[in-house]
Structure formats: C-alpha cells, structure tokens
Amino acid sequence: MRIASPHAHAVVHLDAVAHNTALFAAATNAAVLAVVKADGFGHGAVRVAETALRSGATWLGVTTCAEALQLRAGGIDAPILSWMHSPLEDVEAALLAGVDLSVSSREHLRAVAATAARLGRTAEVHLKADTGLHRNGARPEEWRELVRLARELETGEHVRVRGVWSHLVSGAAGDANRRQVELFDEAVGVARAAGLRPRIRHLANSAAALGAPETHYELVRPGIGLYGVEPDPLRSRGLRGAMTLRARLILVKRVPAGSGVSYGHEYVTDRDTTLALVPLGYADGLPWAAAGQAEVSIAGRRYPVAGRIAMDQFVVDVGDAEPRIGDEVVVFGPGTGGEPTVADWAGWANTVPHEVITGIGPRVARHYERESAHV
Incomplete structure (x- = not known):
C-alpha cells in the first residue's frame, strides 16, 4: 500500500x-x-x-x-x-x-x-x-x-x-x-x-x-x-516541462536576526524575518546537496531555502512577506510562471535533471492533468 x-x-x-x-x-x-x-x-x-x-x-x-x-x-x-x-x-x-x-x-x-x-x-x-x-x-x-x-x-x-x-x-x-x-x-x-x-x-x-x-x-x-528537459542546456528546442512539484505550508513563524535554521545552523538569519515550513525532504527526492542555493516559488515570487534540507521538511526564508498556513509552494515546474525548474534544482545540487525527477518518491502522489482533448 x-x-x-x-x-x-x-x-x-x-x-x-x-x-x-x-x-x-x-x-x-x-x-x-x-x-x-x-x-x-x-x-x-x-x-x-x-x-x-x-x-x-x-x-x-x-x-x-x-x-x-x-x-x-x-x-x-x-x-x-x-x-x-x-x-x-x-x-x-x-x-x-x-x-x-x-x-x-x-x-x-x-x-x-x-x-x-x-x-x-x-x-x-x-x-x-x-x-x-x-x-x-x-x-x-x-x-x-x-x-x-x-x-x-x-x-x-x-x-x-x-x-x-x-x-x-x-x-x-x-x-x-x-x-x-x-x-x-x-x-x-x-x-x-x-x-x-x-x-x-x-x-x-x-x-x-x-x-x-x-x-x-x-x-x-x-x-x-x-x-521536458532540454538535452542541450545551451539550446532551447521548445520542450515543455511535464511535472510540477507542489506542497502546502504547514507552519509560519517570525524569528529574530541571528536565528540559526535547520541542522548545523549553516543558515543564520541576518535580520528579523519570517520562516515558512514545507513538508517535503530528501526522503521525497529533494536533493540534499541543493541546500544553500535552492529556491522555491510562493505566490509567484521566489524565496531561498534556509539551511539544510531534512528527510521530511525544509524551511524557506520569506523575509517580510506574509504567507499563511496552507499556501501553495511550487518546488519546481515548467518555469512558465517564474518558478524553478528541474534543471535549476539539478544545477543547485550539481547533478543531472534525470536524478531529480526519477528521485521524487512514492509519498508524493501523482495527479494527471489533461489540457488537450486528444491526450
């Protein structure tokens, strides 16, 4: 099951x-x-x-x-x-x-x-x-x-x-x-x-x-x-990304400047800021090595992943934005809305897009979207 x-x-x-x-x-x-x-x-x-x-x-x-x-x-x-x-x-x-x-x-x-x-x-x-x-x-x-x-x-x-x-x-x-x-x-x-x-x-x-x-x-x-991953990253052939990975925030909190975030406190806030918790982690296929560079999209705007990606969760520093519990996070998608792509995550993790998309685990349900009648 x-x-x-x-x-x-x-x-x-x-x-x-x-x-x-x-x-x-x-x-x-x-x-x-x-x-x-x-x-x-x-x-x-x-x-x-x-x-x-x-x-x-x-x-x-x-x-x-x-x-x-x-x-x-x-x-x-x-x-x-x-x-x-x-x-x-x-x-x-x-x-x-x-x-x-x-x-x-x-x-x-x-x-x-x-x-x-x-x-x-x-x-x-x-x-x-x-x-x-x-x-x-x-x-x-x-x-x-x-x-x-x-x-x-x-x-x-x-x-x-x-x-x-x-x-x-x-x-x-x-x-x-x-x-x-x-x-x-x-x-x-x-x-x-x-x-x-x-x-x-x-x-x-x-x-x-x-x-x-x-x-x-x-x-x-x-x-x-x-x-939808361009096989030659230097040339666009018009391929379209075929997967969007989404989650919903489960916690939002305000923290003071100097707050260490996630394991090892490799990320420390440089100002009073708001942190948002995303319930996805490396057990779901997110590359652990992408931490420090990775970004996600919330309400059409990109924010940085704060600190290490854990097994089941990661934190986003949203600054003075005011997201709410239940707001949608786009981890990656086709890129047409400014969200990160699979290629972005592969670059942040110093790996290939193949590893990113094949790594999305069984806890992440697949929903199939058909926009064209012939599909």
Missing part, C-alpha cells in the same frame, strides 16, 4: 508529454521509441506511454522485463524493447508477452534462445554493440562471434534479429559522436556480412534525435526530452 503525503503532490502534465513526443516525431523521418523506464522517469510509465503512443511514438523502451510487463499489464500492446538483463535471468514471461530483448553477449543470446525453444516461441532480439560508452554491449572483438552465433540461431525457429543498436556517449556534435557513428556503421556491416538482415538500427538519444540526423537510422530513442 502506497502512503501518500497529505501536504504535497506532483502534477504530471500529459499535454506536455504529448507536445514533446510530437516535437521528436516531427524532427525525424525515423520511428520514435519513447523511453519510459524508471516508471516513466518518475511520471508514471503507463500514463506516459499511452500519451506518447497517441502523439507520434510507435515503440516503447524500458530497462527491465518487469517494467515491460507492467506496461503489458496496463493494456499496452505496442512494441517494447527491454535492454538490461543477466544471462541467468528468467525471461520467459517477457517472451510470452511479446517483448523484444536486447542482447550483448553470446551468453545472453544462448540463454534467450534456450528459453524461446522451451516455449516454442521466436525471440525478437536487438544486438547491442559497444561503440565507446563501455557499459553494456559487445566490444568489436566480441561482436563478430556474437553476430555469427545469432545467424546460426536464426536458421532455426527461435531467434530473429530484429535490430542492431548502440548508445551514444553524448548527443552533442563532435569528434566522439562522429567516431561512434563510424563504429556503429562498421558493426552493422559486420552483422550483414554474417548474413543478418536487421530491419531496425538505432543509436540516437534525446539530444541526437533533435540535433544529429546522421544518427537517426530507422529509430530514435528520446528519453529525458520527453519529460
């Missing part, structure tokens, strides 16, 4: 997800795979997936088989690619649900093929090449053996290579990006020389999907951009 806070909630703007998905679809001739891993980056995987599929996406991408099965249980029958598994993992349920699986080694491929044979099914796989990120994927010296085995297994009935893919180090233009494209093309060439005929090649993340058409191939994979 999920226990939600009575004092805070996150609004998920499905119209923003729709807008962002359509923007990616308009930027390419390739198909769009909407990345909805980590519960849709904290926004709710099923609701985001439904919206993305109505707005230009035709594929969905997740990290695990459990995430893929959650989508199937939610009534989604679109193609799904799940990309991180152990060769020791039981993928039976995923194969029965028609989920495509990424494969990065011969051990992975043999395990998937054995499960498919036991089920009497054909596993649709995407072979992943390591083109420089050095995480998942087969290195060039392993790739030839992987594609050779894949071709051998394709002569039977239980494996079909639907795709070949890799992951960019970044989406920004530059020599590293160009070299990865070259290495990816070489990997595809090796696969074809082995007799494979993958119908889908995919490489582009959010940034590349918007700014590097040479990486698009047959499929692009936007992730963070779907949720």
Whole structure:
C-alpha cells in the first residue's frame, strides 16, 4: 500500500508529454521509441506511454522485463524493447508477452534462445554493440562471434534479429559522436556480412534525435526530452516541462536576526524575518546537496531555502512577506510562471535533471492533468 503525503503532490502534465513526443516525431523521418523506464522517469510509465503512443511514438523502451510487463499489464500492446538483463535471468514471461530483448553477449543470446525453444516461441532480439560508452554491449572483438552465433540461431525457429543498436556517449556534435557513428556503421556491416538482415538500427538519444540526423537510422530513442528537459542546456528546442512539484505550508513563524535554521545552523538569519515550513525532504527526492542555493516559488515570487534540507521538511526564508498556513509552494515546474525548474534544482545540487525527477518518491502522489482533448 502506497502512503501518500497529505501536504504535497506532483502534477504530471500529459499535454506536455504529448507536445514533446510530437516535437521528436516531427524532427525525424525515423520511428520514435519513447523511453519510459524508471516508471516513466518518475511520471508514471503507463500514463506516459499511452500519451506518447497517441502523439507520434510507435515503440516503447524500458530497462527491465518487469517494467515491460507492467506496461503489458496496463493494456499496452505496442512494441517494447527491454535492454538490461543477466544471462541467468528468467525471461520467459517477457517472451510470452511479446517483448523484444536486447542482447550483448553470446551468453545472453544462448540463454534467450534456450528459453524461446522451451516455449516454442521466436525471440525478437536487438544486438547491442559497444561503440565507446563501455557499459553494456559487445566490444568489436566480441561482436563478430556474437553476430555469427545469432545467424546460426536464426536458421532455426527461435531467434530473429530484429535490430542492431548502440548508445551514444553524448548527443552533442563532435569528434566522439562522429567516431561512434563510424563504429556503429562498421558493426552493422559486420552483422550483414554474417548474413543478418536487421530491419531496425538505432543509436540516437534525446539530444541526437533533435540535433544529429546522421544518427537517426530507422529509430530514435528520446528519453529525458520527453519529460521536458532540454538535452542541450545551451539550446532551447521548445520542450515543455511535464511535472510540477507542489506542497502546502504547514507552519509560519517570525524569528529574530541571528536565528540559526535547520541542522548545523549553516543558515543564520541576518535580520528579523519570517520562516515558512514545507513538508517535503530528501526522503521525497529533494536533493540534499541543493541546500544553500535552492529556491522555491510562493505566490509567484521566489524565496531561498534556509539551511539544510531534512528527510521530511525544509524551511524557506520569506523575509517580510506574509504567507499563511496552507499556501501553495511550487518546488519546481515548467518555469512558465517564474518558478524553478528541474534543471535549476539539478544545477543547485550539481547533478543531472534525470536524478531529480526519477528521485521524487512514492509519498508524493501523482495527479494527471489533461489540457488537450486528444491526450
């Protein structure tokens, strides 16, 4: 049972997800795979997936088989690619649900093929090449053996290579990006020389999907951009923030100059001032490291977070303003009303926006807002 806070909630703007998905679809001739891993980056995987599929996406991408099965249980029958598994993992349920699986080694491929044979099914796989990120994927010296085995297994009935893919180090233009494209093309060439005929090649993340058409191939994979975070912070593409985090003040007090606030008294008031208590903390996903720089918005005006962010609460110094208990606090949002954004909080905490939005915890209920009839 999920226990939600009575004092805070996150609004998920499905119209923003729709807008962002359509923007990616308009930027390419390739198909769009909407990345909805980590519960849709904290926004709710099923609701985001439904919206993305109505707005230009035709594929969905997740990290695990459990995430893929959650989508199937939610009534989604679109193609799904799940990309991180152990060769020791039981993928039976995923194969029965028609989920495509990424494969990065011969051990992975043999395990998937054995499960498919036991089920009497054909596993649709995407072979992943390591083109420089050095995480998942087969290195060039392993790739030839992987594609050779894949071709051998394709002569039977239980494996079909639907795709070949890799992951960019970044989406920004530059020599590293160009070299990865070259290495990816070489990997595809090796696969074809082995007799494979993958119908889908995919490489582009959010940034590349918007700014590097040479990486698009047959499929692009936007992730963070779907949720309104500009993948290139130096360039605006018109993406709209898809989440607003709100809370209500539960205490307001006047304190004298020289009052230390929160643990360690790292913040000391330099004047008589009013402090307002917000019932959200790092247990709800607010970055502890943002204290000292972070701001929130109350009645359309920004105020600083005073002192350390605690597990369940933080304090705002509102000066001579006169907020009341129950007044709304906007922790972050799209920024259209002057409120801080997810990117602001990431900057204050010296982290990435991904960590901020995926970190918003289960005590924060999600409310879904639809402003457009088609969403």
